[in-house]
Amino acid sequence: MHRKTPLITDVAKRAGVSTATVSRVANSPELVSPATAQRVRQAMQQLGYRPNGFAKALITRSSRVLGIVLPDFFGDFYSELLRAADTAARDAGYHLVVSSDARAGSEDVASSLPLNFLDGLIAFISFPDPSLLESVVGLSNSVVLIDSGEHTHDVDRIRIDNASGARSATEHLLAQVPASRCYHVGGPSSNFDAVERATAFAATLSEHGASPASNQIEHGEFSAAWGYAWAMQALEAQPSAPVAVFAANDEIAFGILQAASVLGIAVPERLKLVGFDGARLSTITMPELSTVQVPLDEIGARAISLCIERIRAPQSPYRAVTASTRLIVRSSSR
Amino acid sequence: MHRKTPLITDVAKRAGVSTATVSRVANSPELVSPATAQRVRQAMQQLGYRPNGFAKALITRSSRVLGIVLPDFFGDFYSELLRAADTAARDAGYHLVVSSDARAGSEDVASSLPLNFLDGLIAFISFPDPSLLESVVGLSNSVVLIDSGEHTHDVDRIRIDNASGARSATEHLLAQVPASRCYHVGGPSSNFDAVERATAFAATLSEHGASPASNQIEHGEFSAAWGYAWAMQALEAQPSAPVAVFAANDEIAFGILQAASVLGIAVPERLKLVGFDGARLSTITMPELSTVQVPLDEIGARAISLCIERIRAPQSPYRAVTASTRLIVRSSSR
DNA sequence: TCCCCCGGTGTAAAGGATTACACTACACTG
């Protein structure tokens, strides 16, 4: 009555060959004579045969599926990263399983991915809790960490060069506005990137002989709401002299832009604004947002290639890659 | 030298039981005496045992992994949908593999997912090419289609009630502005949702005795750039009397909002604007955007539950669910 | 006392592919 899904033996029977030959047609055609291959392929077609992935993976010890853990699904930042990773993975014949709760404990990371099916794991964890990192690293043989700060573990890593981008942005602002009217609207103080960006901002000010007042650097979250809230209370009180703000990411900058519009503060005339990330959002704000570009596509692709290379050569030395950042000046700050 | 990963037999040996008992401890603990279970668990712990997913899936015929195909990774719309689906899946003990090129052919859909590992498939395909749909349906035993228009195939489906939302929005605008100054800025004419929304707009105008001029409904794409471009050329020429615009999604509306700001057209005084989707974007624009809310979380969760129910009961009758939409009036249109 | 039932456990048979190894037939070499 109900047709069972065809097995390799069915194909073999139909084509008048052994299962080994059928398998070879699928996996190493060069070992099979063209005539036989043709017959086998036809049999596959007619039966609608598709190899059972589990059986294949069981003996092959490989699923060609990678897991990727991101802090969030939302926002252009992760979308772009994910897209790049997905493309790179596909080009290499791999698939991606995504998960989004990196800020939860590692048990969650573990339970949020079908770990038993993965050939490798890429984790973007910006809350550098050493024990969390340690356990994530233990989750798979081939782990790549993105942007997880310092660590003691042997593992492949990709770092974002927050400091140099933040420096460029700050220098750029300092060239236009005195240090005392330069502000940094930061991300969460528990977030690795946020801290690095804030630190670089402070350091750059210091190098210019200014020691930033406490209200010149404030931490919040990576959201437009935080940027808006900050701006509403900080900018309202400002005299008419121009102010410069370096936001820890584009979302925050976007919020600040909205507040400026409400407050009637002209950008860039009275407010010089620079964001961070260089994601899509920065190109659709009005005015267009100056930003520090993070090479998301490069990071995504590199993460995949590091992971795949480790799968191929488990014993090779661990590598650390730094993704460089670059200031892009647009109309919000000139 | 190098420790092999522990097998179920290792655990069994160490705990002094058979592999069957070990397996039972993991899968149906109620069959095992507490004392034995305790010993086995301890052995698992000590060895760091994790069952081989492939072997398990092979015999179980189930991976508890679902695939989901979306048109895109970008934008709040899909992010929210994905998040809801992911949450629902996780709650049900399933994992999600995502893929993003639904507008490509079905071969691409097939190659973009590790089909051989999936228990089911959820596909959001808004370009209702019948043969594409047909082949996607054939990709897995348990397929759920989201919003793929009419179709002849037996398959579970979720539809977005575009028409009723679009009607409400249009009525809302007609209550404030004469029909001759109501515009619809549509999405791609090949997109199912876009067409339904445009059609409902036109129908509502007709019901009010107005037959929309050709320039009152234009198709473009679901992007801020398109909305901006449309507004720059359409709104510039407008007299000072207020105009109403129903955008086919929030992104487009966002672009229109930007253009209005550039053109110095006050919203909502001179331009009444309503979007569609009700994603996050609509809440962070200035002014806040009236929109037709699509219950993304409900859709995501329902898609998962339909899929899982089909897996459980492959022979049950196919179902079609309609997700209702609802107008949310905010400051951009009142 | 005998039997039945049942909780707890073990044995061994799947599950469906890949691939090491063995083999055949034929073409060449010397």
Next chain:
DNA sequence: CAGTGTAGTGTAATCCTTTACACCGGGGGA
């Protein structure tokens, strides 16, 4: 003509778990 290499194919072991079925011992009913 014996010997060797090679292209093409088949046989059977293997990957690691789950689970149907068998078994065993003891408590309770008749």
